[in-house]
Amino acid sequence: MxxxxxxxxxxxxxxxxxxxxxxxxxxxxxxxxxxxxxxxxxxxxxxxxxxxxxxxxxxxxKGVVAVDADPVVSEPAPALVRVDGGGGFAQLAFERGRVRLEEKAHGYGIAALALTNVVHFAALWPEVEALAERGLVALAVTPSHAWVAPAGGTVPVFGTNPIAFGWPRPGDHPFVFDFATSAVARGEIELHRRAGRPVPDDWGYDADGKPTTDAAAVLNGAMRTFGGHKGSALAAMVELLAGPLIGDMTSRESLDADAARGGSPIGGELIVAIDPAGFLGDAVADHLARAETMFAAIEGQGARLPxxxxxxxxxxxxxxxxxxxxxxxxxxxxxxxxx
Amino acid sequence: MxxxxxxxxxxxxxxxxxxxxxxxxxxxxxxxxxxxxxxxxxxxxxxxxxxxxxxxxxxxxKGVVAVDADPVVSEPAPALVRVDGGGGFAQLAFERGRVRLEEKAHGYGIAALALTNVVHFAALWPEVEALAERGLVALAVTPSHAWVAPAGGTVPVFGTNPIAFGWPRPGDHPFVFDFATSAVARGEIELHRRAGRPVPDDWGYDADGKPTTDAAAVLNGAMRTFGGHKGSALAAMVELLAGPLIGDMTSRESLDADAARGGSPIGGELIVAIDPAGFLGDAVADHLARAETMFAAIEGQGARLPxxxxxxxxxxxxxxxxxxxxxxxxxxxxxxxxx
CATH class of the missing domain: 1.10.1530.10 (Malate/L-lactate/L-sulpholactate dehydrogenase, four-helix barrel)
Known part of the structure; x- marks a missing residue:
């Protein structure tokens, strides 16, 4: 074919x-x-x-995933939900915790959901988009495997550590972004490697810490963060929020746990949800309209919304x-x- | 002298x-x-x-600041605190709301403090550092004046829109970062202008949308975001979280309200605080120690912590x-x- x-x-x-x-x-x-x-x-x-x-x-x-794990939901504090994924993929764990997160965000104004002990290999935007479609503001972060060097270094410490955000837009798709704090998504480098195409020389380093255009060398060496020391700071924040804060692994620990099997990252994810009605009461529509004015100012000059x-x-x-x-x-x- | x-x-x-x-x-x-x-x-x-x-x-x-404003604290939802600054500087409003934010973070696991109707001209790190010194994880954002163009455009929509984060480190200063989502802090450009020094040509545009090294022209034109479309997405998030979400102004609205008086931005700020004990219970020390391992991996290769x-x-x-x-x-x- x-x-x-x-x-x-x-x-x-x-x-x-x-x-x-x-x-x-x-x-x-x-x-x-x-x-x-x-x-x-x-x-x-x-x-x-x-x-x-x-x-x-x-x-x-590779035996990295618990194929029939049954996620367990708990509520460690009034505004917190935890789902222990039992070593299964993250998607089902999120689905099991989502409704409680929504209820808590409505009840307390702000709430957080931690997924722990899950295998992660999907984008975060489906999750923040689902929450924003239900009227909530959502922020999600997750570490991965230690593939990314901090700014000023060439040895991997961070994962690709995405940050995703969703904002409800009545009558329209939510405003959603989801980006890796690495210079690019790892999947992009893998696609370059599969296609035999070189990568730009500012995507990463080889295993000796030298910049390289060889996709395979970057995959075996270290990726860079986006945006210099600012992106590096955000990558560290993601590690902390969805690692130690929720009792789960850092990207380094996840890679070590993989033991060279080459599986997807195992670890945690943190999702924060805020109900606009918490601060705004019955004036939600008025203030969401002011957000639309900002979106129009972006699109009106030919720039794109994420x-x-x-x-x-x-x-x-x-x-x-x-x-x-x-x-x-x-x-x-x-x-x-x-x- | x-x-x-x-x-x-x-x-x-x-x-x-x-x-x-x-x-x-x-x-x-x-x-x-x-x-x-x-x-x-x-x-x-x-x-x-x-x-x-x-x-x-x-x-x-210029009459932008209410010099004797008495900030008013309210609690619009169980895990939310609002301080109406009454048009005064933000610092006192933060101090008035801080203790209730801490109590709510401890009580609910996560909480948020919105400062509204405040004049903002200080860094955010003193606030997240204060919260992290008290054992909380803290994230703070604020819009400013519309000085920054979105990626793909040259017309200002965003403020310099800083993001600040604090993480407690027992026995050490907290891990803290605080950076503008603009390419640089506006104060940096002002210092260049005062010193008569040119700025790099990727800091901003003149009023005609052309890249320039003239600090004054950038101040009158548009600054860029850091990190391309990712920084631009974060700048939009800051606008939304600390503007419409809390019923306060966007950077464009703040600049319009200034009416060319040249005053500091008036608007809001959002601070989210998370108690590590919420998810971790009595295992906080164990997991904070795992964060220290990550910090050591950064510093051990000669890279700096923020x-x-x-x-x-x-x-x-x-x-x-x-x-x-x-x-x-x-x-x-x-x-x-x-x-």
Whole structure:
């Protein structure tokens, strides 16, 4: 097969579930994980689409993931929710804790949800978008594996440590951003390596601490943070908030725990949710309208809002389906049981 | 006078209070504001030291500040505190709300403090440092005036919109960062303008949207965000969290309200505080120790922790006092009543 494969989103969902179930995941996990891959593919995020089936299957094959973990919800303080994921993928743990987080945000004005002991390999935007669609302001962070050097160093300490934020926009998709505090997402470097393309020389260092354009060397060496010492400070914040603060691993500890199996990061995630009605009472609509004025000032000068491309891709995908590169399709089909 | 002036921190405090009282501030405000200037000078942050006396005096002279405002504390939701600053400087409003924020963080696990209707011209690190010294994890954000263009544009929408974070370190100064989401702090550009020095051409645009090295042109045009679209996304988040979310102004609204008087930004600030004991119970010490392992991995490769220079300057200043440039000292002495 040498041509792009066009698929409906339903077909992507079915394929994703089939591969995930075939690799041993329980039904509940397979459905939760498949949804985030469908969302990535739908929104034109190739590095978080069904490409991630290869990543998930690898983590499962390496024994990194508890395939039938049953997440356990607890409430360690009035405005805090914890979900112990039992070593399973994060998606189901988030789903199990989401409603309690929403209730607590409404009840107390602000609340936080910690996912612990979960395997993480998906983007955070589906989570903050889901919360913002329900009217909440949401901030989510998670460490990963120690792949990223602090500003001023060349030895990995941080993960790619994304920060995601969601803001409700009545009648429109939420304002959502989700970016790695590394110079780029690791998935981007992996895609460069798969394609045999060089990377810019400011993405990372080789194992000797020298800048390099060799994607594989960066993957084996250290990535850089974005934005110099500011991005590095944010990466440290992510480590602290979704590591020691919630009793879970730092990116270094997660990589050590992986013991060179090459699995996805195991650890924690912190999600903070704020109810706009907490501070605003019945004036929420008035003040959300003032946010819209700011968005208009950004778009009015030709600058883009974050997620604008993603929402545009979503509209196209819902109408026309998505296109999968042939090599990726072949790799995924090799994982389908009986193929 | 053409030589640097060496002063003890007590002398800086006395001078700051004298100037602030002389400019009409009430005793409570003068003391609160003076402390943040002493802290800036002490920690080697020239742009947030007693240089800011000129800024404060200007805002007061222009009628932007309510000089004897009495901040009013309320609790709009169980885990939320609001302080209406009544148009006065932010420092006293923060002090009035701090204890309730701490109590709520301990009681609910997470809590937020909104300062509204305050004039802001100080750094945020004194606030997150104070909370972290009391064992809390703290995040603070505030918009300013619309001086900063979004990535992809050249027209100001955002303020310099700092993000500050504090993390407790038992037996040591807290881990603290505080940075503008603009490419640099506006105070830095002002210091360049005062010194007649050019700025790098990636700090901002002139009023025609062209990159420039003229500090005055950037001050009249638009500053850039740090870190491209990621910094721009964070700047938008700061606007939303400490503007519409708490019922206060965006940076554009604040600049419009200033009506070309050239005063400091008026608006809001959001501070989130999390009690580590909320998620960790009696295991706080164990997990804070794991954070120390991460800090050691950063410092062990020769990279700096944020605030490390500031703490080093603090140790020197406490021992030897601080040095004030002669031109600045002359400008400040001109504000002392009866001089």
């Amino acid at each position: 040498s041509e792009d494969v066009r698929m409906t989103l339903d077909a992507v969902r079915t394929l994703a579930r089939t591969v995930l179930l075939g690799s041993g995941l329980s039904q509940a996990h397979a459905e939760a994980v498949a949804e985030t891959m469908v969302a990535g593919e739908r929104d034109g995020c190739a590095s978080h689409g069904i490409y991630r089936l290869l990543v998930a299957a690898n983590s499962i094959a 997620s604008q491309r993603r929402y545009a891709a979503r509209a196209r995908s819902l109408a026309e389906g998505v296109v999968i590169p042939p090599a990726l399709y072949r790799d995924i089909m090799a994982l389908v049981p009986g193929e | 053409s030589e640097d002036v060496r002063m003890t921190l007590d002398a800086v405090r006395t001078l700051a209070r004298t100037v602030l009282l002389g400019s009409g501030l009430s005793q409570a405000h003068a003391e609160a504001v003076a402390e943040t200037m002493v802290a800036g000078e002490r920690d080697g942050c020239a742009s947030h030291g007693i240089y800011r006396l000129l800024v404060a005096a200007n805002s007061i002279a 605030s490390q220079r500031r703490y080093a300057a603090r140790a020197r200043s406490l021992a030897e006092g601080v040095v004030i440039p002669p031109a600045l000292y002359r400008d400040i002495m001109a504000l002392v009543p009866g001089e």
